[in-house]
Amino acid sequence: MxxxxxxxxxxxxxxxxxxxxxxxxxxxxxxxxxxxxxxxxxxxxxxxxxRRKPSTSTVSGVVDPVVLLVGLLAAYISGNSVQVLGGSWLLMFFASTGAFSFVVALYGWIIRLAGPRRFRV
CATH class of the missing domain: 2.30.30.140 (SH3 type barrels.)
Incomplete structure (x- = not known):
């Protein structure tokens, strides 16, 4: 445990x-x-x-929307790049979704690694 x-x-x-x-x-x-x-x-x-639920801090209240905006910006840039290069709408959708998912998942992993440590008993 x-x-x-x-x-x-x-x-x-x-x-x-x-x-x-x-x-x-x-x-x-x-x-x-x-x-x-x-x-x-x-x-x-x-x-x-x-389990202990970490309290939401003011820094988290500011960083969360910023990460969301960065994810949306990455999705727009990747989708626009695919469109300019002549890709189909399906490829544009997957590129945008992948870029957004990457940014949000990276932020989630950073939060998980910086969270409270668990010890085995």
Whole structure:
């Protein structure tokens, strides 16, 4: 099972919910307790309830539309280039779709690689 800091897990021994706050070198996962202490639980006693959803930042709110516009620009340039070279409408459609998909997929991979790391327990 892969966990990241902030994932919600359930302890199977007493059915208590908690968010992952860390991992110790022995393989145990740390869950917070009241009073600021941490409780260590073995991985086989955990059940994943929910993954941490990264919050949307203001930078993401600006970058997302910019990437969309860059994708549309790439689609227009590739489709126009095919049309100028004498390609059919089907080839123009596939070139435009491919260029747009490439830009959006590249952005998705960058976001995934820069996201929170998961560790195996």
């Amino acid at each position: 892969y966990l990241a800091i902030g994932d919600v897990v359930r302890d199977r021994t007493d059915m208590e919910l908690g968010t992952v706050i860390g991992r110790v070198p022995g393989g145990c996962v740390a869950l917070p307790m009241s009073g600021g202490a941490a409780r260590l639980i073995a991985p086989y006693d955990l059940a994943l309830v929910a």
